[in-house]
Amino acid sequence: MSPGSLTIEWGGESLVLLRERALWWARGETLLMADPHFGKAAAFRLAGIPVPETTHDDDLERLSRILTTTAARKLVILGDFFHGKTGRTERTLTALSAWRAARPDLEVILVLGNHDRRAGPVPAEWQFDSVSGPWDLGPFQCRHEPQGNADAFVLAGHVHPSVRLPERIGTGLRGPCFYMAERVAVLPAFGSFTGTQNVRACGHERIFLVGPEGVIEVPHTRSRKGQQTVDEARG
Numbered sequence: 001m002s003p004g005s006l007t008i009e010w011g012g013e014s015l016v017l018l019r020e021r022a023l024w025w026a027r028g029e030t031l032l033m034a035d036p037h038f039g040k041a042a043a044f045r046l047a048g049i050p051v052p053e054t055t056h057d058d059d060l061e062r063l064s065r066i067l068t069t070t071a072a073r074k075l076v077i078l079g080d081f082f083h084g085k086t087g088r089t090e091r092t093l094t095a096l097s098a099w100r101a102a103r104p105d106l107e108v109i110l111v112l113g114n115h116d117r118r119a120g121p122v123p124a125e126w127q128f129d130s131v132s133g134p135w136d137l138g139p140f141q142c143r144h145e146p147q148g149n150a151d152a153f154v155l156a157g158h159v160h161p162s163v164r165l166p167e168r169i170g171t172g173l174r175g176p177c178f179y180m181a182e183r184v185a186v187l188p189a190f191g192s193f194t195g196t197q198n199v200r201a202c203g204h205e206r207i208f209l210v211g212p213e214g215v216i217e218v219p220h221t222r223s224r225k226g227q228q229t230v231d232e233a234r235g
Contacts (some may be wrong), residue, residue, distance in 0.1 A: 002069055004214020010180055011139055011153030017178050017208050017215045020066045021188045023155070028138050031070055033063070034078035034157025035189035037115065039092045056092055059192055060099045067103065075106055076137060078157040078187060079113025079144030081122065088119065100126045111135050113144035113158060146186050153183050160189040162196035163207050163218055174198075177218070178208040 004019035016024040022033040038056050067075065082088060100108075110122065110130045122128045133143040134154075141152035148154060164174040176188035179199055188210055189196065200220075201207045207218045 002066060006208060006215040006217075008180070008208075010185060011183075013139060017210075018066055019210055019214045020062050021176055021190050021210055022063075022066055023178070023185075023187055024066075024070050024072070025138075025140075026070075029071070029073040030076055030137065031067060031072040031074070032076045032078060032142075032155060032187065033190040034144075034187040035080045035113070035160060035191055035194060036063075036077065037080055037082070037189070037191040037194050038096060039082050039088055039119075056095055059190065060095060063190070064099065064102070067106065073105075073107060075108045076142055076155075077108070077110045078142060078155060079111050079133075080115040080157065081110050081113075081128075082116060082119035093123070097123070097126070109135065109142075111142050111144055146184050148181075148184050150183070153185070155185050155187070157187050157189065159186050159199070160194055160196045161186050161199040161207075162188070163199060163209055165209065165218060173209070173211060175212075176210045178210070178215070180206045180208070 001016055001024070002018055002020060006017045008015055008017060013025060013027060016026065018024055022031055024031055036059060038059070108126070108128045110116065110128045111133045112130055121130060134149070135142045136152070137155075139153055141149055141154050143154055143156045145158045146154065146156035159179070161177050161179045162175060163177040176196060177199070178188060179186040179201070182204055199207065201218070208215050209218050
């Protein structure tokens with residue numbers, strides 16, 4: 001497993017929170033990620049905003065690395081694979097096509113998110129299984145937007161959660177995070193070029209910061225300044 005990962009028990013299963021902002025379920029040989037937003041930088045460039053169009057190269061390299069490390073047989077994307085129609089440039093599509101061609105035996109399931117519906121379908125030759133949520137995966141229910149289900153343990157994205165370490169810890173470090181409630185877990189956005197929303201934990205909820213050295217659990221903080229629960233962030 002990649003350095004800096006953290007193994008937890010949730011939903012009756014052992015899950016590995018990867019510092020690469022993805023989740024590994026070993027028993028199901030499945031890697032899960034959320035919100036890569038491929039093509040977002042390209043869309044910004046077409047809108048006249050001078051940002052590098054190469055962020056997807058780093059994201060694809062990171063994804064390839066963890067697929068190799070885990071030897072995953074299945075990849076589940078919890079929505080927003082593409083950012084939008086304008087981001088589907090030739091350069092972006094060529095890079096994604098090469099990535100997919102390099103691992104033809106990998107089963108890929110895309111749980112459609114709000115951006116996917118606007119961006120249009122992935123090319124048929126990529127052989128993604130695009131599904132509308134909720135979609136069942138063993139003991140889990142996969143969705144794009146986090147929504148509780150009394151009969152299942154929900155894995156979701158959409159919120160792009162982040163957290164700042166309490167000042168009492170002495171760092172003030174802020175970064176993407178995994179948000180784990182009793183029956184709903186929200187993954188951080190996989191994409192490097194995405195916004196985030198600060199979230200906080202209440203009650204028995206847990207937050208795991210993806211820091212520069214790895215994944216760490218964040219203690220509860222009494223301060224609500226600039227923070228929301230996941231339900232509030234989801235709006």
